[in-house]
Amino acid sequence: MSDIQDVTAEVPARRQLRTKPFSLADRLFYGITKSASSISVILVVAILLFLLSQSFSTFQTQGFDFITGSQWNNAKGHEVFQIGPMLWGSVLISILGIIGGVPMAIAAAYFIEFMAPKSVAKVATVLVDLLAAMPSIVIGLWGLYVLTPVVAHWGSLLYGLHHVGIGPVSFDIPLFAMSDGSDPSTFGGSPFIAGWIVAVMIVPIITSVTREIFSQMDRDLINSALALGGSRSSVFMRVILPTASGGVTGGVLLGLGRALGETVAIFYVLNLVSDINWFNILQSKGGSVASLVLQKFGEGTPNEIKALMAAGLVLFVLTLLVNWLAAVIVNRAQPWRKL
Amino acid sequence: MSELDLTALPRPVKQPWQVRNPRNTWLVAAASVLPMLLSVLITVVANIDATLATILVFLPLQIIASVGVGQYIFGKKGRGDAILVIFTIFFSTLVGVLLVSVMFSVVVDGLRAMSPQFFGQNNHYISSTTSLEYGGVGHAILGTLLIVGLTTLFTIPLGILIAIYLTETRGRMRSTVRTLVQAISGLPSVVSGLFIYAFLIAPSFSSHGLTQQAGWVGSVALFPLMLPTVARIAEEALRLVPQELRNGAYALGAPAFKAFWQVTLPAAKSGLITAALLGVARIIGETAPLILTTAPSNDTNLNPFVGQIATLPTYLYGYINQVQATSQQRAWGAALVILILVFVLFTLARVLGSAKSTKAKKRK
Numbered sequence: 001m002s003d004i005q006d007v008t009a010e011v012p013a014r015r016q017l018r019t020k021p022f023s024l025a026d027r028l029f030y031g032i033t034k035s036a037s038s039i040s041v042i043l044v045v046a047i048l049l050f051l052l053s054q055s056f057s058t059f060q061t062q063g064f065d066f067i068t069g070s071q072w073n074n075a076k077g078h079e080v081f082q083i084g085p086m087l088w089g090s091v092l093i094s095i096l097g098i099i100g101g102v103p104m105a106i107a108a109a110y111f112i113e114f115m116a117p118k119s120v121a122k123v124a125t126v127l128v129d130l131l132a133a134m135p136s137i138v139i140g141l142w143g144l145y146v147l148t149p150v151v152a153h154w155g156s157l158l159y160g161l162h163h164v165g166i167g168p169v170s171f172d173i174p175l176f177a178m179s180d181g182s183d184p185s186t187f188g189g190s191p192f193i194a195g196w197i198v199a200v201m202i203v204p205i206i207t208s209v210t211r212e213i214f215s216q217m218d219r220d221l222i223n224s225a226l227a228l229g230g231s232r233s234s235v236f237m238r239v240i241l242p243t244a245s246g247g248v249t250g251g252v253l254l255g256l257g258r259a260l261g262e263t264v265a266i267f268y269v270l271n272l273v274s275d276i277n278w279f280n281i282l283q284s285k286g287g288s289v290a291s292l293v294l295q296k297f298g299e300g301t302p303n304e305i306k307a308l309m310a311a312g313l314v315l316f317v318l319t320l321l322v323n324w325l326a327a328v329i330v331n332r333a334q335p336w337r338k339l
Numbered sequence: 340m341s342e343l344d345l346t347a348l349p350r351p352v353k354q355p356w357q358v359r360n361p362r363n364t365w366l367v368a369a370a371s372v373l374p375m376l377l378s379v380l381i382t383v384v385a386n387i388d389a390t391l392a393t394i395l396v397f398l399p400l401q402i403i404a405s406v407g408v409g410q411y412i413f414g415k416k417g418r419g420d421a422i423l424v425i426f427t428i429f430f431s432t433l434v435g436v437l438l439v440s441v442m443f444s445v446v447v448d449g450l451r452a453m454s455p456q457f458f459g460q461n462n463h464y465i466s467s468t469t470s471l472e473y474g475g476v477g478h479a480i481l482g483t484l485l486i487v488g489l490t491t492l493f494t495i496p497l498g499i500l501i502a503i504y505l506t507e508t509r510g511r512m513r514s515t516v517r518t519l520v521q522a523i524s525g526l527p528s529v530v531s532g533l534f535i536y537a538f539l540i541a542p543s544f545s546s547h548g549l550t551q552q553a554g555w556v557g558s559v560a561l562f563p564l565m566l567p568t569v570a571r572i573a574e575e576a577l578r579l580v581p582q583e584l585r586n587g588a589y590a591l592g593a594p595a596f597k598a599f600w601q602v603t604l605p606a607a608k609s610g611l612i613t614a615a616l617l618g619v620a621r622i623i624g625e626t627a628p629l630i631l632t633t634a635p636s637n638d639t640n641l642n643p644f645v646g647q648i649a650t651l652p653t654y655l656y657g658y659i660n661q662v663q664a665t666s667q668q669r670a671w672g673a674a675l676v677i678l679i680l681v682f683v684l685f686t687l688a689r690v691l692g693s694a695k696s697t698k699a700k701k702r703k
Contacts, residue, residue: 135624
């Protein structure tokens with residue numbers, strides 16, 4: 001009888017099972033990490049708030065013309081701040097950068113992942129990562145002194161296409177023409193050159209996203225397509241690209257976000273003109289919101305600086321939307337990243 | 340009854356699909372070399388512009404040759420493959436050429452400005468025509484180290500804490516935080532500078548701003564750019580730690596904090612160091628935020644809290660567009676110094692990162 005009592009006495013009290021942290025150290029641990037991650041939310045809200053508080057008066061005085069108009073005047077009493085040409089210039093340069101960069105990036109990713117021998121692929125990956133880590137001012141320096149002469153030469157070749165004619169049949173390609181008879185002898189300062197520099201800046205980002213998507217693809221899918229008699233090209237077109245299209249799109253959007261916000265790399269290369277340049281990509285006349293901020297900030301009047309804040313706000317909202325979309329798409333295409 | 344021949348057949352040296360017809364090898368080699376030689380010949384003889392020749396002579400010739408060989412060897416299948424291979428190699432080569440061009444021009448042009456005093460001296464008595472024997476980026480190197488070091492001090496703990504939240508906890512905001520961190524990683528650098536200017540320097544809520552342009556303001560402006568890089572790479576590093584290790588620690592009765600501190604953290608240590616190094620590499624050349632939030636200087640300033648301070652990117656920014664040859668030389672020199680710093684950080688990260696991956700392999 002007494003034996004039984006002794007045994008029950010030794011059984012410890014039933015432990016309470018809890019799913020929430022209950023010790024002080026654990027609660028601190030979770031609390032600190034949680035508050036640290038709320039910084040990401042605070043940061044975005046704070047950027048919006050502070051830029052808005054600074055630029056509110058600009059939006060009030062300039063109205064919607066701030067985005068669509070194309071004048072910039074900081075003389076007292078005649079203040080007009082409108083960023084239409086700059087906004088369109090950013091978009092145009094980004095489109096050119098995407099057109100130039102995406103084929104390069106996808107080709108490089110395909111080469112690294114499916115064609116190159118392992119050792120070459122390893123080196124190429126490191127090199128692409130190194131290009132991604134290259135500061136944009138170094139790219140800007142290189143773009144100004146090394147790339148500009150080369151691309152200006154390509155531009156002069158393309159200019160030859162602005163009026164194509166054989167005998168009586170002739171037509172114009174306005175894309176390569178110069179508007180209002182401006183000097184076609186120099187090809188510097190054009191969106192075409194800035195587009196190439198942006199392409200160089202975004203190739204590594206798109207390459208690394210695409211490469212990762214390619215590397216995580218189900219090899220059985222590719223091998224079975226090959227076993228069914230598919231060739232390299234048909235497997236690429238009908239298996240790899242459709243499967244990876246989501247991730248590649250996300251990578252391209254990430255690149256687009258970078259391209260829209262690119263600042264110092266194109267600052268010296270681009271000729272900022274406050275007059276909208278729709279599609280004459282070879283003309284020495286372009287715009288970029290980020291470059292505008294850099295150009296006007298140093299000697300800006302107080303109201304002008306507020307207008308630049310407004311320009312920054314527009315740029316921020318634009319890139320945030322693009323990047324958000326990209327992040328959502330990339331996350332959906334990479335389910336293995338979700339734990 | 341004839342005797343059975345029981346001697347074994349010779350074992351094939353190669354698997355059947357590895358046997359290659361040497362004639363095909365020669366054809367492929369010819370198709371890879373001949374178009375290039377031919378187009379160089381045509382270009383020289385007809386005196387065509389090199390860019391035009393690449394696109395109008397070399398590429399068509401190369402495509403015709405490869406498609407022909409592909410058709411001959413593999414039939415219909417070979418044609419598409421030939422085109423795919425050519426375009427892949429063409430564009431990949433373009434990427435390689437651009438990359439090598441960047442590195443080559445920075446190294447070659449930068450080396451001309453290199454000398455011991457370029458690293459050691461500041462810019463005090465330097466005008467745009469002073470010869471390269473005097474003056475250097477010493478003050479800018481110090482300024483960059485101070486500003487970036489200050490940013491590192493508060494960004495790395497925060498970035499790693501975010502990574503911990505994303506991997507070690509089951510918090511409800513995880514997917515929001517992850518998406519936001521990715522979205523911030525594309526924050527235009529100039530917007531970061533404008534934000535901190537609006538926050539600290541511009542007269543927001545009172546008649547004057549909180550502070551003037553100074554080194555530490557630049558440090559704060561670099562924070563939004565460094566944070567997402569550190570957080571994302573640290574997240575990857577923590578995710579590489581096998582879940583079994585954590586579960587083992589929990590099963591032994593360790594509270595979450597101890598399990599992280601004594602099991603997960605040591606296992607992920609080298610990955611976290613990589614995250615820190617790559618984060619520093621991300622911001623060491625950032626220019627636009629520093630232009631807006633710090634005032635450039637020609638003198639050495641060791642106090643990031645007061646006064647003008649020079650950094651490598653703003654130094655380069657100031658010299659990039661000068662007409663004088665010596666000024667351009669200084670710009671290339673500063674670019675080379677930045678490149679060396681990035682390269683050193685990168686190599687360190689690679690070395691420590693590869694140590695991590697070999698450990699992970701051994702564990703498997």
